[in-house]
Every structure is written in structure tokens, then in C-alpha cells.
Amino acid sequence: MAKKDINWSELGFGYVKTDKRYVSDFRDGKWDEGRITDDDMITMSECAGVLQYAQTIFEGLKAYETNDGKIVTFRPDLNAERMMDSAKRLEMPEFPKERFLDAIRRVVDANRDWVPPYGSGATLYIRPYMFGINPVIGVKPAEEYQFRTFVTPVGPYFKGGAKPITVKISDFDRAAPKGTGNIKAGLNYAMSLHAIVTAHNEGFAENIYLDPASRTKIEETGGANILFIDNDGNVVIPKSDSILPSITRRSLAIVAEKYLGLKVTQREVFLSEVFEGNFRECGLCGTAAVISPVGRINDHGKEFTFASGMDEMGQTTKKLYETLTGIQMGTVEAPEGWIFEI
Numbered sequence: 001m002a003k004k005d006i007n008w009s010e011l012g013f014g015y016v017k018t019d020k021r022y023v024s025d026f027r028d029g030k031w032d033e034g035r036i037t038d039d040d041m042i043t044m045s046e047c048a049g050v051l052q053y054a055q056t057i058f059e060g061l062k063a064y065e066t067n068d069g070k071i072v073t074f075r076p077d078l079n080a081e082r083m084m085d086s087a088k089r090l091e092m093p094e095f096p097k098e099r100f101l102d103a104i105r106r107v108v109d110a111n112r113d114w115v116p117p118y119g120s121g122a123t124l125y126i127r128p129y130m131f132g133i134n135p136v137i138g139v140k141p142a143e144e145y146q147f148r149t150f151v152t153p154v155g156p157y158f159k160g161g162a163k164p165i166t167v168k169i170s171d172f173d174r175a176a177p178k179g180t181g182n183i184k185a186g187l188n189y190a191m192s193l194h195a196i197v198t199a200h201n202e203g204f205a206e207n208i209y210l211d212p213a214s215r216t217k218i219e220e221t222g223g224a225n226i227l228f229i230d231n232d233g234n235v236v237i238p239k240s241d242s243i244l245p246s247i248t249r250r251s252l253a254i255v256a257e258k259y260l261g262l263k264v265t266q267r268e269v270f271l272s273e274v275f276e277g278n279f280r281e282c283g284l285c286g287t288a289a290v291i292s293p294v295g296r297i298n299d300h301g302k303e304f305t306f307a308s309g310m311d312e313m314g315q316t317t318k319k320l321y322e323t324l325t326g327i328q329m330g331t332v333e334a335p336e337g338w339i340f341e342i
């Protein structure tokens with residue numbers, strides 16, 4: 001067994017078909033025992049629930065090669081729990097936590113050669129997902145489901161990696177106050193596609209969505225939570241019931257407090273505060289994004305450039321980034337229970 005012959009440091013965030021994936025079927029009210037397969041194709045009814053009414057949820061996490069050659073994943077138990085929350089909200093059966101962890105372990109183990117080498121800048125992205133597969137024509141939940149997990153080696157989510165990006169305030173809403181913004185459902189991403197294409201066409205890397213009720217408070221972006229560093233160097237995290245509870249952001253809050261001695265506040269954050277200059281750094285955080293520095297926010301032509309500027313990551317963002325990735329890659333001691341060795 002040898003690592004695949006890939007130019008790891010050139011990888012972007014894309015799909016590469018790897019050797020093995022995990023599949024389990026839910027029929028007659030129960031999950032089967034699950035299996036690893038070579039088959040990357042799915043055959044289903046033309047009327048499958050997922051195709052008609054978008055009954056699909058997913059997760060995203062990564063496997064890393066550490067400095068001493070181990071393969072690990074980061075807090076997969078939290079992905080398992082979040083997927084159970086997503087399933088409940090869309091009337092899908094829960095995939096049990098122990099089964100989820102077993103699936104991750106088996107699929108990463110079966111694709112060890114695809115785990116990018118330590119120090120290459122790339123990681124192995126793991127995508128668990130579940131969808132309604134039997135025919136559904138009246139609006140109701142499916143009765144049969146498939147849970148699958150594949151992996152794909154990835155590089156940085158945003159072009160340029162650690163280079164600050166410019167994001168726009170979107171005219172579209174991402175999630176209604178009592179909608180599905182706090183779960184990881186495909187439908188949240190389908191409705192963001194027009195907004196992201198529009199943002200890209202205008203030269204922006206991402207959209208910041210505001211709270212739809214008042215359009216004054218910062219929620220999150222299409223694929224990551226947001227955090228700010230205030231002028232005292234402390235961390236401020238937007239609070240809302242309709243943003244995805246990011247595992248990266250929750251972990252960074254602990255890293256900031258316990259490793260860097262920073263104060264962390266989670267509260268409503270108004271867009272006006274950004275333009276008043278209350279924050280000196282801003283970052284987008286998520287599994288894919290890690291922490292991507294935001295250099296500038298554009299609100300309908302009105303621009304605010306953070307003190308950290310457009311050339312490099314802000315000082316505090318950089319410390320957060322280095323500590324978190326150090327924990328993930330084994331160079332910084334992890335809090336108990338954060339690292340799962342494969």
C-alpha cells in the first residue's frame with residue numbers, strides 16, 4: 001500500500017473519486033448492517049423522495065495524517081449528533097452515533113492511501129449523507145433511506161488559501177427564523193446557489209446572510225460560520241437560532257479561551273457594528289474553510305476593510321488557525337476526546 005500519486009499541494013476543493021465508500025440501507029423500519037463497496041453509482045426510482053422533495057441531509061468532516069504518521073479525524077461524534085438532529089427535523093430515521101463512527105472509521109481505513117501526507121496542505125474530506133430513496137409522490141417522508149459516506153482529498157476551500165477574501169452582504173435570505181438553517185440539509189444549499197453564482201459573478205468570494213426578519217444582524221455565510229476579533233483582541237461570535245452550529249466554530253471558541261486566554265462572547269452582532277469599526281479581524285470558519293480570513297465586507301457598494309487588511313491573515317485569526325490545525329495534525333496537544341485515531 002502506498003500513497004496515491006497525486007500532486008497534493010495543487011489540490012483545490014473538488015471531488016476526486018476514491019476507491020471505497022460505505023453504504024447502509026434503511027428498510028422495513030431498520031438499518032441493515034452496512035458495507036464497504038467499490039460502486040460509486042446509485043440506482044433509484046424516478047420518483048425517489050430525495051428527487052421530488054429534497055429529503056436529504058449531509059455532514060462534512062476531515063481525516064488528517066499527523067506529524068507521527070497516524071490517521072485521525074476531528075470530533076466525529078459531534079458530526080454524528082448533528083446528523084441525528086438534521087434527520088429529526090426532516091422526518092428521517094436517525095443513523096445511530098456508534099454506527100456513524102464505525103462508518104467513518106471503515107471508510108477512511110479503506111482509503112488510507114488517499115489521505116494526503118502530513119504537511120502537504122491537503123486533507124481528506126469525508127462526506128456522510130442520507131436521503132429518501134423509495135417513490136414518494138404525495139408530500140410525506142420516504143419510508144426507505146440510504147446512508148452513504150465517501151471521501152475525497154481536498155485543498156483549500158477558497159482560492160488562495162490564507163489570503164483574505166472579500167465577501168458581500170447578500171440580498172437573499174438563507175434561513176427563516178424557524179426554518180432549517182440550524183441543520184445540514186441539502187435544501188439550504190440549493191437555495192443558496194443563485195446567491196453564490198451572483199456573488200462570484202460580481203467578484204466576491206462568498207455571501208454574508210443577514211437575519212431575514214430585520215436584515216440588520218449578521219448570521220453566517222453559505223458554507224461557514226463567522227467570527228470577529230474586536231478591538232481588544234477578543235472573540236465575538238454571532239448568535240442566532242438559524243445558523244448551523246459549526247463544529248469548527250465551537251472548537252475555536254474553546255481554543256480561544258483555553259489555549260490563547262481570550263475572552264469569547266456569543267451575542268447578536270449588527271452589521272452596523274462592522275461599519276462602526278468595532279472589529280479588527282474577521283474569519284469564516286468551517287470544516288472546508290478551516291478559518292478563512294475576511295479582509296473586506298461589501299454592503300451594496302459600501303466597503304469596510306478590516307484593520308488586518310487584504311494581504312495576510314490577522315494576528316489573532318492566525319493564532320487560532322495555527323492552534324486548531326496543530327491540534328488536528330498532532331503538533332499541539334488536543335483536549336480529551338477531540339481526536340479519533342483510525
Ligand code: PLP
Pocket residue numbers: 060220221222223224225244245246247248249285286287288
Ligand atoms: N455553516 C454552514 C452553512 C456550513 O455549510 C458549514 C459547513 O459544514 C459550517 C457552517 C461549518 O460547520 P463545521 O465547522 O461543522 O464544518
Ligand code: COI
Pocket residue numbers: 059060061222223224286287288289
Ligand atoms: C463543510 O465545511 O463541511 C461544508 O459543508 C461546507 C461546504 C462544502 C458546503
